[in-house]
Amino acid sequence: METTNGSLNRKLRMALVGGGQGSFIGRVHATAAVLDNRATLVAGALSSNPERAKASAPAYDIAAERAYTSWQQMFDAENALPADQRIDFVSIATPNHTHFEIAKAAVEAGFNVICDKPMTFDMTQAEELVRAVEASNVVFAVSHNYTGYPLVRQAREMIQSGELGEIQAIRSNYIQGWLRTRLEEEEQKQAAWRTDPAKSGAAGAFGDIGTHAFNLGRYMTGLIPEDISCNLRIFAPGRQLDDYGHAVVRYTNGALGTVTASQISHGRENDLFIEVDGTDGALQWRQEEPNVMIVRRNGSPHQMYTRDPNAPFMNGLGAGACRLPSGHPEAFFEAFANVYRFAYDAMVARAAGESFEAKDTIYPNVYDGAEGMYFIQQSVASSADNGAWLTVKYDGARA
Helix, strand or coil: CCCCECCECCCEEEEEEECCCCCCHHHHHHHHHCCCCCEEEEEEECCCCHHHHHHHHHHHCCCHHHECCCHHHHHHHHHCCCCCCCCCEEEEECCHHHHHHHHHHHHHCCCEEEECCCCCCCHHHHHHHHHHHHHHCCCEEECCHHHHCHHHHHHHHHHHCCCCCCEEEEEEEEECCCCCCCHHHHCCHHHHHHCCHHHHCCCCHHHHHHHHHHHHHHHHHCCCEEEEEEEEECCCCCCCCCCEEEEEEEECCCCEEEEEEECCCCCCCCEEEEEEEECCCEEEEECCCCCEEEEECCCCCCEEEECCCCCCCCCHHHHHCCCCCCCCCCCHHHHHHHHHHHHHHHHHHHHCCCCCCCCCCCCCEHHHHHHHHHHHHHHHHHHHCCCCCEECCCCCCCC
């Protein structure tokens, strides 16, 4: 048989938890996972409602006998199958409060995992999940999908190779406007769970999108965050969780960072943008225009980098994340697929009995997920104490 997936002679077999009728992110996972033809979706527990779980399966081409009515049933049934039939990995696309139980059970069953963020409901769960992953030797990825954009990876290699000099400032923002009104009172599914402390966790906007902004700065620069001072606000009267927030982060090298998250800014959609200042240059990238990055140096014309895998200015990380020639936009699905693509390399190595890197990975891993949960916990605690400075340095973080 022709080799189609690294050292494996087959595609990886995927199961999806969540993604039933009305889901957004579940369909994104399913699309991204198969974009490079390295995996196939064969099983699912698509909804906590058994009837909806079954009814949703045909839309994913999941056979009726592998359309399970619960993730517990799925894990038991799949583990009972012969090794050449059972799933290799589980993608978790469910509300925040369910991630931990599903992920831990999958890990303990020996399945690789790709989990939505935030990784768990709280930091205690995150630490327990890290221990479970370490004990099991499975591949665990977290879908901080913005790390998959080619120019984000281009920036990462430029920054960490010293092209901008010493990094002194990071300004990272994620601005939306869809929760300007109490949309959760209108039976809008996404708004309802994201604004419910029992389902979303301790933070609202800061947990939902502030974590993306924080992670992006961390991913691009590699700087270690040390302390945080945060102010969170609820501006929509009656809402239970923050819909706006701002934090200042001090890094171990002396750099300063800011993270701003809003879900109440009129007319803003998914405006994640970041600016990084170094002693020898600065750069700017915006998710809504992902195929352009601006680099500035005093006394020189501004440089506009475009996503072009064949251009000599593209480095290995940037070009390696591209699929299309220049001028054909690559965006959200492709970036999401890059998280899968590089996690697959580790899954293939594991399946072949080979060693694989678990901490210093190009894709966001379980340690990044735990660091994100610590960021949420400390941001909420700082805000509750009038912006007090608190440690945000997570001991298990990648170097």
